[in-house]
Amino acid sequence: MNEPSPPVRLLIHGAAGRMGQALLRLAGERDDVDVVAAVTRSKPAQRVIDGVPHFSATELEAVPEFDVAIDFSLPQGLDPLLALCVSRGRALVSGTTGLEPEQRAALDAAAGNIPVLWASNFSLGVAILNELVARAAAALPGWDCDIVESHHVHKKDAPSGTALTLGEHARTGGAQPRYAALRAGDIIGEHTVQFTGLGERVELIHRATSRDIFARGALHAAARLRGRPPGHYRVTDLLS
Numbered sequence: 631m632n633e634p635s636p637p638v639r640l641l642i643h644g645a646a647g648r649m650g651q652a653l654l655r656l657a658g659e660r661d662d663v664d665v666v667a668a669v670t671r672s673k674p675a676q677r678v679i680d681g682v683p684h685f686s687a688t689e690l691e692a693v694p695e696f697d698v699a700i701d702f703s704l705p706q707g708l709d710p711l712l713a714l715c716v717s718r719g720r721a722l723v724s725g726t727t728g729l730e731p732e733q734r735a736a737l738d739a740a741a742g743n744i745p746v747l748w749a750s751n752f753s754l755g756v757a758i759l760n761e762l763v764a765r766a767a768a769a770l771p772g773w774d775c776d777i778v779e780s781h782h783v784h785k786k787d788a789p790s791g792t793a794l795t796l797g798e799h800a801r802t803g804g805a806q807p808r809y810a811a812l813r814a815g816d817i818i819g820e821h822t823v824q825f826t827g828l829g830e831r832v833e834l835i836h837r838a839t840s841r842d843i844f845a846r847g848a849l850h851a852a853a854r855l856r857g858r859p860p861g862h863y864r865v866t867d868l869l870s
């Protein structure tokens with residue numbers, strides 16, 4: 631009989647944030663992952679919180695061995711983490727949005743050496759929505775395409791990463807998408823892709839009602855990325 635695999639050792643980056651907290655809570659409920667380092671921007675109040683070792687971003691080089699880093703921070707946080715993953719030869723899962731083109735290029739370059747999964751949205755529903763949008767765009771030539779997204783007031787980037795990815799899929803079908811963003815209250819994340827013709831309209835909508843869908847998707851991906859060859863991975867590559 632095969633020995634069960636040891637848990638995948640995770641580094642959670644952006645651990646004090648909304649997504650970081652969801653990741654820590656949900657990782658604690660799984661036995662296929664083990665959080666060996668939680669990294670926060672500022673000095674953590676305690677070295678160990680709920681059994682998880684905490685480090686500040688300035689102590690990044692000192693974190694223990696890990697298999698996969700999961701990053702939900704802000705664009706300025708990604709560069710040092712990517713450098714750490716490359717220097718240690720470890721995989722990176724990142725959901726941080728609002729990245730500069732140079733940062734996307736750095737992720738592409740790193741994928742030559744380590745497994746990299748960057749996704750603007752880790753929910754299954756949005757993975758499917760991307761495909762539906764490409765199909766609708768191709769089937770509705772000449773129709774207007776508008777992508778409207780709503781998020782909580784704390785969100786820094788606009789349009790959202792998901793809206794931009796939906797736009798890329800619309801363009802593969804020949805559409806020329808326009809974007810509109812709303813920031814209000816505590817909305818987790820809503821995306822509407824509206825195709826408008828003469829006398830009719832098609833709307834494709836995704837509504838997230840819990841951040842747990844993103845955190846579960848990222849943990850699922852991280853648990854399956856250990857030991858894979860270097861390269862760029864998509865959420866759909868790791869679905870099982």
Ligand SMILES: NC(=O)C1=CN([C@@H]2O[C@H](COP(=O)(O)OP(=O)(O)OC[C@H]3O[C@@H](n4cnc5c(N)ncnc54)[C@H](OP(=O)(O)O)[C@@H]3O)[C@@H](O)[C@H]2O)C=CC1
Pocket residue numbers: 643644645646647648649650669670671672687702703704705706707708724725726727728749750751752753787791844
């Ligand atoms: N791909 C997806 O499915 C999803 C992506 N996101 C994206 O994830 C990111 C985080 O979202 P959210 O959790 O809501 O944001 P938060 O602002 O709640 O959390 C971000 C965390 O990152 C920390 N941080 C900021 N800068 C650095 C740095 N230089 N080094 C280390 N840590 C840093 C912040 O620290 P401090 O607390 O000190 O400010 C904060 O705790 C955003 O880009 C968001 O768009 C969000 C949800 C889903």
Ligand SMILES: O=C(O)C1=N[C@H](C(=O)O)C[C@H](O)C1
Pocket residue numbers: 727750751781785789790791792793818819820
């Ligand atoms: O910041 C958020 O909250 C979210 N960000 C991602 C994005 O920019 O698309 C994903 C999700 O919509 C929540």
